[in-house]
Amino acid sequence: MNSGLVQEFEKLLGEASVLHKPEDLLLYEYDGSVEKGRPNLVVFPTATEHVSRIVKLAAKYNAPVVGRGAGTGLSGGALARTGGVMIVFARMNRILEVDAENQRAVVQPGVVNYELTRAAEPYGLYFAPDPSSWKSCTIGGNVAENAGGPHTLAYGVTTNHVTALELVLPDGEIVRVGSKHGEAPGFDLTGLFVGSEGTLALVTEITVKLSRKPEAVKTLLAIFDSVDDTAESVVDITARAITPAACEMLDGWTLRAVEDYIHAGFPMDSAAVLLIEVEGLAEAVAAQADAVTEVCNAHHAREVRVARDDAERELLWKGRKNAFGALGRLAPSNYVLDGVIPRSKLPQTLRRIQQIGAQYGFQIGNIFHAGDGNLHPIVLYDPRNAAQFERAMQASAEIIRYCLEIGGALSGEHGVGMEKSELMPLVFSDADFDLMRRVHDAFNPDSSLNPGKIFPLSKGCGEIRIRPKSPHSASAS
Amino acid sequence: MTNSSPNLVLALEAILDASRVFSDPLSCAAYAVDEIIPSAVAKPASAEEAAEIVRFSALEKFALIPCGNRTKLAIGMPPSRYDIALDMTNLNQIAHYDPGDLTLSVDAGTPLAQLNAELFDHKQFLPLVVPWYSRATIGGTIASGLHSPLQQFYGTARDFLIGAEFVTGSGALTKSGGRVVKNVTGYDLHKLLIGSLGTLGVITRLNFRTFPVPIAGSRGFVASFPNAEAALALRRAIAESSLTPLTLDVLSPELAQLFATRTPATPEAAVFAGENRSADQTSLPPVGNWFRPREWQLCAGFAGTPEVLDRYARDLTRLAEQSHATSTAILDDTTRPALWGRLRESLSLLLEVSPATAIFKISVLPSQHTALFANLRQIADRAALSHALVARAGGTIYFALLPSTANNETTAQLARVTTQIFDSIPSAGGNATLLFAPRALKQYVSVWGPPRPDLALMRRLKTAFDPQDIFAPGRFASGIYFQTPFCPEL
Secondary structure, rough: OHHHHHHHHHHHHHHEEEEHHHHHHHHHHHHOOOOOOOOEEEEEEOOOHHHHHHHHHHOOOOOEEEEEEOOOOOOOOOOOOOOOEEEEEEHHHOEEEEEEEOOEEEEEEEEEEEHHHHHHHHHHHHHOOOOOOOOOOOOOHHHHOOOOOOOOOHHHHHHHEEEEEEOOOOOOOEEEEEEEOOOOOOOOOOHHHHHOOOOOOOOEHHHHHHEEEEEEEEEEEEEEEEEEHHHHHHHHHOOOOOOEEEEEEHHHHOOOOHHHHHOOOOOOOEEEEEEEEEEHHHHHHHHHHHHHHHHHHHHOOEEEEOOHHHHHHEEEEHHHHHHHHHOOOOOOOOEOOOOEEEEHHHHHEEEEEEHHHHHHHOOOOEEEEEEHEOOOOOEEEEOOOOOOOOHHHHHHHHHHHHHOOOOOOOOOOOOOOOOOOOHHHHHOOHHHHHHHHHHHHHOOOOOOEEEOOOOOOOOOOOOOOOOOOOOOOOOOO | OOOOHHHHHHHHHHHOOHHHHHHHHHHHHHOOOOEEEEEEEOOOOOHHHHHHHHHHHHHHHOOEEEOOOOOEEEOOOOOOOOEEEEEEEOOEEEEEOOOOEEEEEEEOOOOOOHHHHHHHHHOOEEOOOOOOOOOHHHHHHHHHHHOOHHHHHHHHHHHHHEEEEOOOOOOOEEEOOOOOOOOOOOOOOOHHHOOOOOOOOOOEEEEEEEEEOOOOOOOEEEEEEEEHHHHHHHHHHHHOOOOOOOEEEOOHHHHHHHHHOOOOOOOOOOOOOOOOOOOOOOOOOOOOOEEEEEEEEEEEEOOHHHHHHHHHHHHHHHHHHHHHOOOOEHHHHOOHHHHHHHHHOHHHHHHHHHHOOOOEEEEEEEEEHHHHHHHHHHHHHHHOOOEEEEEEOOEEEEEEEEEOOOHHHHHHHHHHHHHHHHHOOOOOOOOEEEEEEOOHHHOOOOOOOOOOOOHHHHHHHHHOOOOOEOOOOOOOOOOOOOOOOOOOOO
16 A cells, blocks of 8 residues: 555544554454455544545545445445455444434444444433344444344334434535434435445434334244244234234254354254244233234244243343354354345245255255345355355355345345345346446446445346355354 | 427327327316426326337437326426426336235326225235325325325335336336335435436336234324413323324314314325225215314324223323313224324315415424424414414424415515525424425425535436436426526515
8 A cells, every 4th residue: 555645644543543554454354244355544533524534535546445334244345345445433433412302313323233222221212223233233334234133124124214314425525414303305315325335425424213112022932843834924924914023033953053052042953933022012012922822823833932031032132143153153154145035935935945055065044034034044164165165155146046036135134245246137127227327426436435336347247146256254243 | 398399299199109199288288387388298008108208308308297197296396398298197007916925016107095995905005195195196196205194103105115117317217126125235216216206217116015904993082282382292292102103193273273164175085094985985074073173183093902992092191181181082983084084185175275375394303393383373473374284293394374365465475484484494403395385486485495405416316317307307306407596575
């Protein structure tokens, strides 16, 4: 990296806020995905004005800029694919306001998701989007990826909870979109920028809605002897219009790995379990829990347990949220997919995934948001075995192809990033890309911001590939 | 009009069957937007035909406004050019419906009432219970961005629109999003179409998540108050409780009085979450003697099992008493439609009341409502203008000025008051637009309110979608291609 650039950044931010030695940069070439990309420089701004000046300075040296929160992303969204300057928002981590009466909070992008919920707790409020990595991921990252989580089934994903943003454009201009209220005249710019994966602007301040905590919560664990019965229960819960707050599925193979590690209370000999939460008025919750139990029993559940207290409830959720970490014990690396399918097609999809696994010689685990059809098949592999890695990627692409064939989507909550960009032509036509590219260029004309993301690098649509350049071990959060 | 009609009509007839192109004055006048009449009306029968008309228009620089059943064309500024009305009502099929997944894909010209009737067969619905409900199309509803009282619980269209197909300004049939309830693949361009008044693209198809009808039962609650403070205190108490009502509206005494004395012209159809009342009934029943006009009202709708309904009735009544309500009533399936039909049709009703109704949509945080209400009333009273107000879902306020006559003097007075109202909106976190205004008033004020700091970004988007500026030029968003000077001296 140009030493002049390093010096200028050190002058702007102070030496303690700039990393440039190779050994320091190493940590920032990873995220939670299987991708890699090393920045030339990592900077830690503490104010919006810094971000604006960083962007301008980077432009002077023609260096691309990429924003990053905690680096827990699962699609390579916060990696410097073509090098350049990485802006890490870890020090812009202040909660600027909790406005309890209007149920709003204003935060800097580096605030950890869980910390906001903790700050809102004294008012009986919380921040609804709860990715599994909520204890480490940042709200800035949630906004970039439009993150989901188990409870988004009832309460919606990040975009449903963001009302305003402060942005820094690639030319350094600072601009506000949306409003604290939420409604603003004109086009829904907030809706466009949330989930744009840092390819249109850098987010420097976020106004979010806070939700009121329900008075009653019941967490149920339904235990099944067959994956088909489990899937049919999910279909039936959806079809019967029972609307749980969360409906998660763990298959037997993954839950045994989790149980060995976390001891959450999952039965070791079951084929699959559903972790279902119902919330709301005490009167409504009782009826909903009965309805869920009835459906599961109708589909031959071996047992439906209700968590007796908060401790048991938290343990079950700990098992769910740390499951991916537990899988790290089984193989050196794993690849987590994020396809979405129509919920009515869950049983056939789970069967197809097992067929694909058998065909390619993998045990594919499933631990996912069953209630909204957001699958997370996990393919375990050893990155030192290049042939095996290649097969893992082929199996993954085939699963995604199947999801799309039956009317599904490429990514439900992890984002496209650099991981799925080459699969995008399976979803979008040239005309679709043309408009997305025009929108991209309207804000980021030189691709100086987060280049190499979302859009496929290969121009033609003939050859679809999913393989990242160099595999390495990663533990998803 | 910028181009000669005969050539335009011939060209359109080469694209569409001649029976679906109209250029006679009577037909064209029916598509007027703010008294500006197009040269031709085209009724495509497919998305591809619509795209072809757009490609032709882009080539020839014809200005085009897409429409459904034309119930809300009065929203926005007058178009600066308008050659072709693109009537989308022939695209009116449900393309895909998976009740088991609660997802739907529907053509833009499908009437909302017809759509909900079909969903109702599967005990599902779309929570867009908007004004002109019995005639509005789904495409027009999304393009106009009107909300429904049900937004209190179900959110606005941006919370359940999951994908769209539309024609861009270069005539490309394009899509965004998908047909599943959770999706982060590509930019959320479909959200931009909500409320865009046809300025970004011609919507051909929309994908939604649907919702189960609350079949267990539903009720309404109404409480009366001597002043706004007390009604807002109850609203706040509800917001701080565990209750999650489906609708939550606060009405001014003036609007309550209109509810008691008037019946909206649109026939009754759905008035509540998932209700499928017959559209052949010509009007709503009158409100009963449980309704106290001349007082502030808080109206809440709720649904659930009998135990849940009892809980709501008990808690709402108790909270209302604590807020010094002068009366409360629980409304059942027979009494509720009269009030909820009027809540749904508040905007259409207000437009029927006066020849020069002006309705502001004001988005201000709930904590600022008490002061704002007082301010709005004071401004209107000072100008001796009748007014009415509804605050919906804890944040969106519709404030109507209702002059008794429509003449130059009225227009001048409305222009002055509009400026005062725009100036009175708290700059922190709030904003206001003039949602409906008489044509004459639009000569003097921009209905989109004061320019916003993000206007330049909106212009960039407009150019990305519609590089030739052929879609409804001039109609949308403060200052986007809007050049008419503001005349404060009026």
